Amino acid sequence: MSMKETQHLMNENKNTMLADGFENAIIGLDVANDVFRVIYDRQKMIDILVHGDGMPIDDAIEYLEFNVWNTYVGEGTPIYALEGGHEFILELINRNK
Numbered sequence: 001m002s003m004k005e006t007q008h009l010m011n012e013n014k015n016t017m018l019a020d021g022f023e024n025a026i027i028g029l030d031v032a033n034d035v036f037r038v039i040y041d042r043q044k045m046i047d048i049l050v051h052g053d054g055m056p057i058d059d060a061i062e063y064l065e066f067n068v069w070n071t072y073v074g075e076g077t078p079i080y081a082l083e084g085g086h087e088f089i090l091e092l093i094n095r096n097k
Contacts, residue, residue, distance in 0.1 A: 015076035019068055022048055027083055035075045041083045042069065 015035045019025075025044035030037040042064070049060035069080045082092065 013076075015074060017073060017076045017078055019045070019078055024048060027081070030079055033075075037076060037079050039079045039081055042080050043083065045080070 013034075013036050016038065018038055019040060022040055022045050025040045025048060026038055027041045027044075028039035030039055045064055045068070046057065046060050049055040049063065050057050053060075055063070064080075071077070082088075084092075
C-alpha cells in the first residue's frame with residue numbers, strides 16, 4: 001500500500017486514535033483490519049515524559065501504565081509495543097514461560 005493510499009484510508013478511518021503528545025514515539029501503523037491502529041514504541045513514550053517533561057522515570061512508567069497503555073477506548077485504540085529485534089523478542093517470550 002502506498003503512502004498516498006494509506007493517507008486516503010486514514011482520512012476515511014475516523015476510529016483510528018492517537019495518543020496526544022507522543023507523535024515522536026510512533027513506529028508504525030497496523031492496517032490489518034478495517035480500523036487502523038497506530039503503533040507506538042513504549043520506551044520512546046517514556047523518554048518523551050522523562051526528557052521532555054522532566055518527569056522521574058518511575059512516575060513516567062506509572063503514568064503510562066495507568067493512563068495510556070492499559071486503557072481500551074474502542075477498536076481504534078493504539079498499540080503500545082516494545083521495539084526490538086528477533087533475539088530481544090525471543091528473550092522476552094522465553095523469560096515469561
